[in-house]
Each structure stands twice: as structure tokens, then as C-alpha cells.
Amino acid sequence: MRVSVIGGSTVGETAAERARTVGRLLGSRGHVVVCGGLGGVMEAACAGASAAGGETVGILPSADRRDANEHVDVAVATGMGHARNAMVVMNGDAVVAIDGGAGTLSELGFAGVFDRPTAGLGTHDAPGVEPVDTPEEAVDYVESSVQH
Numbered sequence: 275m276r277v278s279v280i281g282g283s284t285v286g287e288t289a290a291e292r293a294r295t296v297g298r299l300l301g302s303r304g305h306v307v308v309c310g311g312l313g314g315v316m317e318a319a320c321a322g323a324s325a326a327g328g329e330t331v332g333i334l335p336s337a338d339r340r341d342a343n344e345h346v347d348v349a350v351a352t353g354m355g356h357a358r359n360a361m362v363v364m365n366g367d368a369v370v371a372i373d374g375g376a377g378t379l380s381e382l383g384f385a386g387v388f389d390r391p392t393a394g395l396g397t398h399d400a401p402g403v404e405p406v407d408t409p410e411e412a413v414d415y416v417e418s419s420v421q422h
Contacts, residue, residue, distance in 0.1 A: 275306070275416075276367050277300050277366050278362050278369045279316070280315065280374065281293060281378055281397065282375055283312055283314040283377070285372075289315060289373035290314070290315070292372050292395055296412055297318065297330075298322035299410065299413040300323055300328060301323035306328065306330070307319050307320060307330045308366045311332020311334040312335075312342075315372045316343065320343055320345035329348070330345055333361050333362045334352060335354060335355045335356060359380050359381045359384060363381050363390060367390070367420045368391045368392065368417075369385045369391070370412045371385075371392060371393070373396055379398050379400065382394075382403060383400070386401060386402045391416055391419030392404065392416075393413075395408075395411075395412050
């Protein structure tokens with residue numbers, strides 16, 4: 275399964291550690307991490323997934339694949355800026371949101387539009403977002419919510 279991990283591009287250590295753990299859990303369970311390909315939650319989730327042998331996809335706002343963080347395996351340059359947020363969510367079967375600002379809120383809106391099960395870990399209180407307390411609960415929730 276592909277899981278879109280979304281969240282702040284600049285985060286504190288608590289959110290970064292949560293994102294690394296989510297990425298590690300997803301990678302170790304054979305899931306692909308899809309994200310926006312830059313820093314913060316995106317980079318931490320990719321680092322965790324990579325450390326666990328998982329695959330990562332970064333859908334970048336810029337037109338240059340080299341802008342991806344060092345843990346992205348497949349970089350997709352879009353040149354779309356924040357409009358790429360729809361593509362980040364659309365390319366996951368489910369979503370885990372960690373922390374985040376307005377960009378994350380837009381992605382949560384797309385998660386609702388595209389009917390993606392969404393776990394929220396210290397993020398916005400938005401319709402369709404299942405609040406969870408731990409990275410393990412987030413991954414368990416998205417795994418149990420996606421029908422294959």
C-alpha cells in the first residue's frame with residue numbers, strides 16, 4: 275500500500291521523531307511512503323522509511339528533481355507549487371498527518387475529497403481525520419482502513 279505522509283515543512287524534534295517512527299513502521303511493513311519530498315515531516319518520514327528498507331516517493335512543488343531531500347527514492351518534479359498537494363494525497367491509499375500548517379490543512383481537505391482514510395497525529399482537527407496518539411496507532415489505523 276502507498277501511504278501519504280503529510281505535515282509541516284519545518285517542525286520541532288517531537289514531530290520529527292513521530293514522522294521518523296511512522297516512516298520506519300511503514301517501511302518495515304512493506305508500504306511505500308509518498309510525501310511532498312522536502313524537509314520537516316517529509317524528510318523525517320522518508321529517513322525512517324529508508325532506514326527500514328522501505329521505498330519513498332517525493333512529489334515536489336518545484337520543477338527540479340534535485341530539490342528532493344536525500345531520502346527520496348523517486349522524485350517527481352511538478353513545477354506546481356502548493357497545487358501539487360492534491361497529487362501527494364491522490365497517490366496514497368491512505369494519509370498520515372503529523373503537525374503542519376496551512377499546506378497540511380489543504381492536503382487534509384484533499385484527503386476528504388479523495389476519500390482517503392486519514393490518521394492525525396498532533397495535527398489539525400478536521401472532518402474525516404481520525405485523531406491518534408502514537409505513530410503505531412496511526413499506521414495501524416490506515417492499515418485497517420484500506421480495503422485491498
